[in-house]
Amino acid sequence: MLTTSQSQESPADRAGRYLRMADRVRNMAWRATGHEVKEAYLDLAMQWVFLADEARRERRAANDA
Template identity: 80%
Template sequence: MLNPGKSYESPAERAGRYLRMADQVRDLAWKASGAEVKEAYLDLAMQWVFLADEARRERRAANEA
């Protein structure tokens, strides 16, 4: 959900938020009872990590410009 009170989030802040989301989803995976549910949560966690990596690349590109 978007935070209407915050107008700008830096790539580093976004990466941190994405990694926190990945951690939360991994926790859900370990608590899940079914293998399919665990796998879905772990897949989602990997997507959050991918987004964090993208934000880090964005930050590096901005720093190099």
């Protein structure tokens, strides 16, 4: 669930938050001992990066309009 402050974030702010989450999850992957757990964390990190890219595209589209 989004808080009021998160729902009012700019696309650039969202992209930054998503990238920070990707970094946190990658750090979890480094500390994970099981291969499957490590893979799951890395997959999740990739999804956060994808969301950051989407937010960046949204920002660019808004700037081009």
